[in-house]
Amino acid sequence: SDIYCDSENETCTRDISGEKFIFYDVNPPEGFNLRRDVYMRFAIMLAEAKRNGRKRNWHLVLPPWHNLYHWKNDKSDPIPWSSFFDTVLLKSYTSVVELHEVFSNIQELKIDRLYVLQNYPNAFENGDFTEKWKVADTCNNYERSFWGYKNISVKEEICINFQGKISQLWDVIALHPADKHVMFSHGEIPLHDTYGTKTYWDCRRSMVFNKQLIEKSEQYISKYLNCHTKLCSNYLSVHWRRQDFAQYRKNKVPSIAGTARQIDKAIKNFNSYIYKVYVATDAPFSVLRQLETELTYYGYTVFYYLPSDDDIETFKDGGLAIIDQIICSHAAYFIGTHESTFTYRIQEEREILGFYSTTTFNRFCPDKGQCEKPSKWTIVH
Numbered sequence: 001s002d003i004y005c006d007s008e009n010e011t012c013t014r015d016i017s018g019e020k021f022i023f024y025d026v027n028p029p030e031g032f033n034l035r036r037d038v039y040m041r042f043a044i045m046l047a048e049a050k051r052n053g054r055k056r057n058w059h060l061v062l063p064p065w066h067n068l069y070h071w072k073n074d075k076s077d078p079i080p081w082s083s084f085f086d087t088v089l090l091k092s093y094t095s096v097v098e099l100h101e102v103f104s105n106i107q108e109l110k111i112d113r114l115y116v117l118q119n120y121p122n123a124f125e126n127g128d129f130t131e132k133w134k135v136a137d138t139c140n141n142y143e144r145s146f147w148g149y150k151n152i153s154v155k156e157e158i159c160i161n162f163q164g165k166i167s168q169l170w171d172v173i174a175l176h177p178a179d180k181h182v183m184f185s186h187g188e189i190p191l192h193d194t195y196g197t198k199t200y201w202d203c204r205r206s207m208v209f210n211k212q213l214i215e216k217s218e219q220y221i222s223k224y225l226n227c228h229t230k231l232c233s234n235y236l237s238v239h240w241r242r243q244d245f246a247q248y249r250k251n252k253v254p255s256i257a258g259t260a261r262q263i264d265k266a267i268k269n270f271n272s273y274i275y276k277v278y279v280a281t282d283a284p285f286s287v288l289r290q291l292e293t294e295l296t297y298y299g300y301t302v303f304y305y306l307p308s309d310d311d312i313e314t315f316k317d318g319g320l321a322i323i324d325q326i327i328c329s330h331a332a333y334f335i336g337t338h339e340s341t342f343t344y345r346i347q348e349e350r351e352i353l354g355f356y357s358t359t360t361f362n363r364f365c366p367d368k369g370q371c372e373k374p375s376k377w378t379i380v381h
């Protein structure tokens with residue numbers, strides 16, 4: 001009803017004059033996989049309101065991937081969500097738009113209100129964590145980058161101390177009911193209304209990777225790992241997070257020899273006919289080769305995805321990480337890294353694929369000391 005076509009020029013445009021948009025941004029050092037969770041919080045907030053017949057004219061703007069701290073190769077242009085995800089499926093979950101789509105009708109964007117979210121100085125005032133928000137007296141510095149877009153500006157900035165569930169943001173938005181473009185910075189501060197519920201998983205299932213990434217990963221699985229189904233039975237996969245984890249969490253992650261030992265033990269306990277190990281890692285190549293040597297000693301053949309220059313150009317750091325995640329998610333058995341959101345997203349993917357959760361919620365332990373079992377976030381249909 002809001003689409004107007006000009007039959008002479010054979011063009012159609014959408015009248016967006018009555019439409020309203022939520023923009024959000026995330027703390028710069030946060031990585032790709034936490035950002036995916038932050039997206040879900042906003043998408044669910046909007047979807048749930050719409051499910052209750054409210055906020056029909058509201059849309060969520062997908063913040064482009066720009067200047068991610070871990071993505072050394074992708075520092076220039078903002079990357080749209082379609083480079084990584086099937087946006088048709090994202091849109092089927094709730095009304096989301098890419099930022100470049102917002103600019104299909106306008107040259108410049110003035111955001112009515114930018115709410116800079118910030119934590120309360122003491123989250124447990126009086127010993128309790130209570131949900132609350134208020135306009136803050138003092139503001140933390142927030143550097144506006146607008147994902148590299150030079151034609152975005154803000155009419156007014158308001159700092160909000162915030163703690164608790166994301167749906168409270170509707171009350172914040174209600175401070176200025178006439179606003180059409182509202183932005184939240186530090187989108188990671190508000191929490192999910194419910195975690196691990198059907199609502200969570202309905203949204204999670206709509207986050208399907210794009211076709212090129214799926215095809216590339218499936219080609220690898222078929223060609224090198226010799227598996228031609230979704231639930232492979234002939235290889236084990238690991239997400240071996242190193243870099244800052246190996247440096248700053250020494251007592252939480254295993255040594256290289258310890259890693260190989262744990263992989264061997266897991267295979268012997270699970271299915272001793274497996275002899276292929278797929279390693280997804282952010283470790284430097286020399287360290288990966290050391291792990292390979294250890295695993296070869298145990299009799300395993302080690303696989304990893306080494307992108308060509310063309311692959312790097314096409315898929316970018318984000319796509320290469322996703323290819324690793326997809327290959328891990330199809331393995332007969334998976335071992336991940338404790339407290340890594342990269343690992344969590346693989347575990348979710350495996351839940352969606354239908355693996356037994358005993359093959360999924362496994363973690364590397366430190367060589368010595370305590371090793372509590374990983375939490376199990378099993379799927380709800």
Ligand SMILES: C[C@@H]1O[C@H](OP(=O)(O)OP(=O)(O)OC[C@H]2O[C@@H](n3cnc4c(=O)[nH]c(N)nc43)[C@H](O)[C@@H]2O)[C@@H](O)[C@H](O)[C@@H]1O
Pocket residue numbers: 029030031032033034070071239240241244280281282317318320321322324339340341342343
């Ligand atoms: C402790 C926190 O951990 C958080 O990391 P964590 O949850 O593992 O998960 P991510 O934030 O996604 O990891 C950061 C980035 O590291 C690369 N990376 C990590 N593991 C792999 C892998 O197996 N393969 C490939 N190709 N790339 C990998 C990838 O670019 C990913 O976007 C950090 O984002 C935070 O800054 C903080 O350091």
